Amino acid sequence: MEVMGITGFLLLVFFLSAIRIVNEYERAVVFTLGRFAGVKGPGLFLVWPVIQTMVRVDLRVVTLDVPAQDVITRDNVPVKVNAVCYFRVMDPEKSVIKVANFLVATSQIAQTTLRSVLGESELDELLSHREKINAKLREIIDAQTDPWGVKVSLVEMKDVLLPESMQRAMAKQAEAERERRAKVIAAEGELQASEKLEAAAAQLSKTPSAIQLRYLQTLVEIASENNSTTIFPLPIDLLSMYFNKK
Numbered sequence: 066m067e068v069m070g071i072t073g074f075l076l077l078v079f080f081l082s083a084i085r086i087v088n089e090y091e092r093a094v095v096f097t098l099g100r101f102a103g104v105k106g107p108g109l110f111l112v113w114p115v116i117q118t119m120v121r122v123d124l125r126v127v128t129l130d131v132p133a134q135d136v137i138t139r140d141n142v143p144v145k146v147n148a149v150c151y152f153r154v155m156d157p158e159k160s161v162i163k164v165a166n167f168l169v170a171t172s173q174i175a176q177t178t179l180r181s182v183l184g185e186s187e188l189d190e191l192l193s194h195r196e197k198i199n200a201k202l203r204e205i206i207d208a209q210t211d212p213w214g215v216k217v218s219l220v221e222m223k224d225v226l227l228p229e230s231m232q233r234a235m236a237k238q239a240e241a242e243r244e245r246r247a248k249v250i251a252a253e254g255e256l257q258a259s260e261k262l263e264a265a266a267a268q269l270s271k272t273p274s275a276i277q278l279r280y281l282q283t284l285v286e287i288a289s290e291n292n293s294t295t296i297f298p299l300p301i302d303l304l305s306m307y308f309n310k311k
Contacts, residue, residue: 083111085119092157093119104157122157126218127168131175133226136183138191145226146183146191150175150206156214164213174209175220178202188227195222 087093087106095102096118105119112119133147152171154160160167182202183191191198199220207217 079114083113085110085112087121090123090125092122092124094122094157094161095119101158101162120161122154122160124154124157126151126153129168129172129175131172131179133224134176134180134183136180138183138188139185140187142188143228144183144188144191145224146179146222147224148175148179148202148220148222150217151219152210152215152217154214155216159212159214167210167213167215170213171206171210171215171217175202175206178205178209181205191225198222 085093085105086109089107091106093105093110093112095105095112097116102117129150129152131148131150133145135143135145137143150171154167164170179202182198182205186198199222202220202222203217206220210217
């Protein structure tokens, strides 16, 4: 009886030690005597001690911060760029069997790809076409990690740090561009104003009385704005009307 009790207790301990629970967002890659035996989970299942082993794999999206990389662009401008990469495990079996550590491997691939792609781009393209470069980065990294059962969903460049000398040069260029636009707008305004004045002069020249009325209107406007006495020459055209009557 005593032996049977000990045996039953040992069997109970053995059975309880075989129980495994895997969360909804996890999967268990099980090996039997070193050979792949399948993927289990989520929920409760048995993994027999000594005979079987398991490796937990998280299926949630992983946010990978890619460290800043020193890059020389195609037009020989040194920049420092960091990025962020979002990926998740799609095939737990491959992520365990095909690569020793898919997190480290994905990080290294992201760093080397970032340097390679940005080295093929010019500075203007790097600053103004980020979406295009991000898409290219994602495509290349995803192709490299696909044999590991890892799917890269998004790659985004975060900061592009330029040398101080380049920042000053770009600031001067932007200021010069603003001045150029301001001068162009002022010149266009002068041209439009001159065209309007030309049209008004042509219209007034057709009716001399309109010119006289405009002259008198100007006198009234000036007199209302200034309290001092203002002397205006009397146009000969005004007197000619009276002399002609006589």
